Amino acid sequence: MSPRRTAMGAPWRTCGCSAAGTDRGTPLTLSIFPTRSIGIRRRPRSSMTCDRCVTCPVLSCPVLSCRSMEETDRDDLVFEALADPTRRALLDALFQDDGRPVQALCDRHPEMTPFGVMKHLGVLEAANLVVTRREGRTKRHFLNPIPIPIRPGRCATRNVRVRGRGTVAAMTIDRAAADKLLTTTRSVRKRLDLTRPVPLELIDECIEVAMQAPTGTNAQNWSFVVVTDPAKKAAIADFYRRGGEVMAGSGYPPPLPEGDPREHVMPKVMESATYLGEVLDQVPVFVIPCVQGRMEKVPMIVAQASTYGSILPAAWSFMLAARARGLGTAWTTIHLFFHDEVSELLGIPPEWTQTALFPVAYYTGDDFKPAHRLPAGPMIHRDTWGQHP
Template sequence: MAELLPLDPDHLLTSTRSVRKRLDFERPVPLEVIRESLEVALQAPSGSNRQGWHWIVLTDPERRRVVSEYYARAFDRYRNSPIYAAGNPTGDADRDATQQRVATSAEYLAEHMAEAPVLVIGAIEASAELSSSNQAGLWGSLLPAAWSLQLALRARGLGSAWTTLHLSYEKEIAEYLGIPPEVRQGVLLPVAYTKGTTFKPAPRQPLDEVLHVDTW
């Protein structure tokens, strides 16, 4: 069993970051650590306890390279889009500086994702639900488990970054990896040990700006 970091629950929850520049691409990640973390993730809730999730773990360098190239292609399109965070200053100097750092680290990840020793794709059996106008019930049965995986990895000294840009090429990636058509991808996590394990809570907007009690 992998050694766990001495983190209390609140600190684990508030210091689990999307790690990009501090991923250690040189240190191998044993598959057993990924399996152990996924065992934790499988305790997450799912609608009607159906547990329709699937986890595609990529350790082969060539498969990681191909998937990462699709991600990089999608990132190039995103970087040139109007919604790209770094290109939309808010007028808040602190927030804009944070967004610029996020953008820089996102660009770094797009350039280096193939070097991550492990890529994990979280997916779910979804053919029927995707016709619904509101898919919260579907993705609510996958995303909590993916977040639990990130927490379990963090507790074991590994980092990950929540990404979804590869979904622009979901069909191509599914065909390449042999994922059945009725299984839809929801998240791609590059995984590696981190350079240092000291992470802290990130700045967030005040709670009262987003809290609504009893009515809007």
């Protein structure tokens, strides 16, 4: 990889290899656009690309990143697996009814021998399009949609400055889809599917997306603890329930004034939160976003805001990314009554702060609705506090 400098002074990189000259055994690191607008100087394709280079969707020219060999190999497996109509039919069957054992799939495809079905399932599993779970002597098969969507980093989403053409958006945002995601990402508790395994690859992908969030001075002083160990989940669930008891005894949240529109929702929230406490240890994955620093050691508001502000945007992005992949989450904090105990259990260093606990599971049902919120008008202050639109 050779860093170069354009006439505008913005640094950029080319892969510096041609398809013929690349050592295919050496994975190249992924290099996405730098945060600033970049200058692109068109160069002959053969001198700057390999078969792993990404093409800019707007400029239709090779751009400045390479995909690793591993990613390319993985894609080959996916496309080879999908090329076969029988395998696509097996995926359709799993889409309609996930978690089928081999026998159920054989019954659906009497034209194939059980050996044939197993062979195709093996190819789908190797491509990571299907994941399996053993229940006694039964092996259940689940559809795994991860390899299909375009992975983050594979396409440019930032603006690209082109000589003589100003800045162009490299990818258009679908506003309706964005608003839907933002307005329907609910706290999911009762609709968490406690039986369906969640591939950790999907969690990693959500974290990668979340790490596009801002941090104070670009510190990126964050960490995400992913917990799947049953004993650790059970211990944390226990702290969560004990936290719930402490909270119930504390008189928090204070009663709402009579007629407050939030009043009728509160019993439902409480009931749902209690349910979550009861089943928490059965939720497949916990994600705990952490930030370096302890609030009690930084008395200035600016420091506190910068510390929490360097993790909470990423935490919410994680929830959005999860929702976009069919995963339900809920923002919870009750276990933090036992912050230090949970840190010790998970080996989190004492100078780090846990900020939330997200139970993560596939959600059941198809969709979520926007919530009833208080009207925005009184919350908006124009120029002076109290001047509402």
